[in-house]
Amino acid sequence: MTRLLVVETSPRGNASVSRNMTQRYLAEWQALNPNGKIIRRDLAEETLPQVTMPWLAAYFTPPDAQTAEMKAQLGLSDTLVRELLECDELVIATPVYNYNIPAALKAWVDHIVRKGLTLGFDGSGLVTGKSATLLIASGGEYGESSPIRDRDIATQYLTMILNVLGFVDIAVVAGGGAKNVDLGETSMEDFVGRLDMRHREKALA
Numbered sequence: 001m002t003r004l005l006v007v008e009t010s011p012r013g014n015a016s017v018s019r020n021m022t023q024r025y026l027a028e029w030q031a032l033n034p035n036g037k038i039i040r041r042d043l044a045e046e047t048l049p050q051v052t053m054p055w056l057a058a059y060f061t062p063p064d065a066q067t068a069e070m071k072a073q074l075g076l077s078d079t080l081v082r083e084l085l086e087c088d089e090l091v092i093a094t095p096v097y098n099y100n101i102p103a104a105l106k107a108w109v110d111h112i113v114r115k116g117l118t119l120g121f122d123g124s125g126l127v128t129g130k131s132a133t134l135l136i137a138s139g140g141e142y143g144e145s146s147p148i149r150d151r152d153i154a155t156q157y158l159t160m161i162l163n164v165l166g167f168v169d170i171a172v173v174a175g176g177g178a179k180n181v182d183l184g185e186t187s188m189e190d191f192v193g194r195l196d197m198r199h200r201e202k203a204l205a
Contacts (some may be wrong), residue, residue, distance in 0.1 A: 004091065005089070125165045131169035
């Protein structure tokens with residue numbers, strides 16, 4: 001049974017372009033994987049704690065030397081790591097805030113990049129044999145001919161992090177120009193309907 005982990009970030013509910021992109025992606029995925037299992041991690045519903053000094057103290061303590069309090073500090077992180085390691089496919093759906101990912105998604109990244117679990121002590125990625133798709137809704141458009149292509153930090157950052165963890169098959173569905181939905185220049189249905197979820201643009205490794 002194929003397991004798909006979906007990480008969503010936007011706090012905008014049905015008004016969110018990235019969430020509407022997710023709905024369409026999942027409809028197509030379920031049609032191809034009728035027996036597949038979807039695991040959702042909604043970062044707008046459950047705010048992840050930021051990394052703190054007690055968390056770092058637990059992180060840098062060898063597992064066999066961790067106190068009960070230290071293990072508790074890492075409990076949520078352990079769960080997030082397990083969700084990632086147990087999935088076959090990963091989907092991250094996010095808006096772009098000021099050219100980068102929202103703080104909620106950065107917190108998720110900080111919890112799942114764990115030496116000895118997802119990242120080897122030699123820097124090699126331990127999350128292998130999985131595919132990832134990035135569903136990114138941005139007000140700006142960052143296509144090859146865009147004069148602001150170098151500002152596409154969100155895509156570059158997420159791709160880099162996934163590469164570091166061991167992902168090789170990474171694809172991007174770029175929802176550039178999403179501001180046109182909010183401006184009323186196009187409907188949500190038309191905007192999302194124009195995106196090609198099947199022929200995904202391969203992210204550069």
